[in-house]
Amino acid sequence: MRIGLLTEGGYPYATGEARLWCDRLVRGLPQHEFELYALSRSAEQERTRVLLPEHVTRVRTAPLWAPADDGRTYSRRERRRFADCFRELVHGVCAGEAPAFAAGLYGLAGLARDQGGLYAALRSESAVRAVESACRAPGAGRTVQAAQVPDLLEFVDELERMLRPLSLDWYEEPGNLGAVDICHAAAGGVAALPGLLAKRFFGVPLLVTEYGVQLRAHYLDQSQEARPAVRALLAAFHIRLAGEIYAQADLLTPGNAHARRWQERCGATRDRLRTVYPGMEADRFATVGEAVDCGDPETLVWVGRIEPAKDLIALLHAFAEVRRAVPRTRLRIFATAVAPGYLADCRSLAAQLFPDEAVDAVTVGENPVTFEEIGGPEAPSPAEAYGAGRVVVLSSVIEGFPITLAEAMFCGRATVSTDVGAVREVIGGTGLVVPPRNPRALADACLSLLGDPERAQRLGAAARARALELFTVEQNVTAFQEIYLRLLARGSARPDGEVPFAQPAEARVPGHWTSPTWATVPEATV
Numbered sequence: 001m002r003i004g005l006l007t008e009g010g011y012p013y014a015t016g017e018a019r020l021w022c023d024r025l026v027r028g029l030p031q032h033e034f035e036l037y038a039l040s041r042s043a044e045q046e047r048t049r050v051l052l053p054e055h056v057t058r059v060r061t062a063p064l065w066a067p068a069d070d071g072r073t074y075s076r077r078e079r080r081r082f083a084d085c086f087r088e089l090v091h092g093v094c095a096g097e098a099p100a101f102a103a104g105l106y107g108l109a110g111l112a113r114d115q116g117g118l119y120a121a122l123r124s125e126s127a128v129r130a131v132e133s134a135c136r137a138p139g140a141g142r143t144v145q146a147a148q149v150p151d152l153l154e155f156v157d158e159l160e161r162m163l164r165p166l167s168l169d170w171y172e173e174p175g176n177l178g179a180v181d182i183c184h185a186a187a188g189g190v191a192a193l194p195g196l197l198a199k200r201f202f203g204v205p206l207l208v209t210e211y212g213v214q215l216r217a218h219y220l221d222q223s224q225e226a227r228p229a230v231r232a233l234l235a236a237f238h239i240r241l242a243g244e245i246y247a248q249a250d251l252l253t254p255g256n257a258h259a260r261r262w263q264e265r266c267g268a269t270r271d272r273l274r275t276v277y278p279g280m281e282a283d284r285f286a287t288v289g290e291a292v293d294c295g296d297p298e299t300l301v302w303v304g305r306i307e308p309a310k311d312l313i314a315l316l317h318a319f320a321e322v323r324r325a326v327p328r329t330r331l332r333i334f335a336t337a338v339a340p341g342y343l344a345d346c347r348s349l350a351a352q353l354f355p356d357e358a359v360d361a362v363t364v365g366e367n368p369v370t371f372e373e374i375g376g377p378e379a380p381s382p383a384e385a386y387g388a389g390r391v392v393v394l395s396s397v398i399e400g401f402p403i404t405l406a407e408a409m410f411c412g413r414a415t416v417s418t419d420v421g422a423v424r425e426v427i428g429g430t431g432l433v434v435p436p437r438n439p440r441a442l443a444d445a446c447l448s449l450l451g452d453p454e455r456a457q458r459l460g461a462a463a464r465a466r467a468l469e470l471f472t473v474e475q476n477v478t479a480f481q482e483i484y485l486r487l488l489a490r491g492s493a494r495p496d497g498e499v500p501f502a503q504p505a506e507a508r509v510p511g512h513w514t515s516p517t518w519a520t521v522p523e524a525t526v
Helices: 017-028 076-095 098-115 125-136 149-162 189-202 214-221 228-248 257-265 282-289 312-325 340-353 382-386 403-410 423-427 439-450 453-470 473-490
Strands: 002-008 033-040 056-063 182-185 206-210 251-254 296-306 330-338 369-373 389-394 414-418 432-434
Touching (some): 017 473, 076 098, 076 228, 098 189, 098 228, 125 149, 125 228, 149 228, 182 473, 189 206, 189 214, 189 228, 214 228, 251 257, 251 473, 282 382, 282 403, 282 453, 296 340, 296 382, 296 439, 312 340, 312 439, 330 340, 340 369, 382 403, 389 403, 389 439, 389 453, 403 414, 403 453, 414 439, 423 432
Parallel strands (some): 002 033, 002 182, 033 056, 182 206, 206 251, 330 369, 389 414, 414 432
């Protein structure tokens, strides 16, 4: 089977979870051929390509960061065709009309397929005027209607980048995306656009996996300093694109129920949704998870990226309450990445709340809160960071799938988490959950586990068992293997109506056990 894997800013270039889960999937299915079609976000990213296995037979990359002017100019007839399609597209964006958006999108894709790239046309004055007309038309939102010339120019510039996959040469040539058995988009949004076109023009089944919903990520990533009209136009475009992807995909595989709810709100139907949890390498945490020692009973551990969404400010205030009740408690904060300004704020608050303490008049004082990095001398690996304490804390106000929480579960640690994103779904009753932005509740939950070591140990053991059941690489790869076969079978039904792979192979083994009439045999003769 040939799988066309579509990525944006991820595999095989970027680091982090976006790359890791694709790499684990590809390496876990060596019986299939994979072709990678990657949209890159920077020149620096393209220099970090990972070593690929032999069954990855092709890698094609298109930059979203570099100019894409192919020197193509349209004739008068082609310009009229572009104007009609582009007018429909931006009308669908501004007025929120999905049919107009889809008609315009596929019309532009057909034009690019017939006549060449859209770069010059999308950056033309006529494109800006079409956006302005759509913004002023009845049905457009108030913020969009207030768009000025700088807003229109900025939006058109961003729109050209997002629509760049329409002009790629990934579809027509023999052996390209139009000839694969399945298109698997590793994210929604722009990454899935090539899959939409392969399905539209060549009938290739489209599978879309979202471990973090791209529409939600767009909302969270928008800078508050951006112009309001530009934010509104970009949000409207992403809403319409997400709706079209969810309407056309043969199957959507959200990584958790939180992502699934977002997809359903954007129009995805339940009969085409199947939750597939991300796969993680359980062996990395086996030593800590299976150890008899459950970590320092007086230490709380936090692991993750130090940034405002993780709300370490609330955690530090909660820890102040914990210290008042249990003075010997320590908090160890392990950073996987850092937002420098926010780290400075957290260090300053920790110094104010917890002055350095010394056991006597000649000993150097120490702060009960430490900021450390994964890979340092005391925590060379994530597993050893989680193993430093008995209780792991997650204090976020925004989460998708909480990777660090699942890792703590693999390590057999009891957890205290804020009720955001997919947290409640991930822990499934094996940890304590409190409201976000509530330091008092966070402190009370930590104290309850610190004061009851046996309960913490029981919860940690249950958490590890749950993680091993649901979040391993093996379960993830097995799920996608089944999905690939089902999608291929759905598109390969034979004239006699028989669907390949509809029954497992063992159902065809000769003998009365697989005969349709075995159930009618008298009980004494079976």
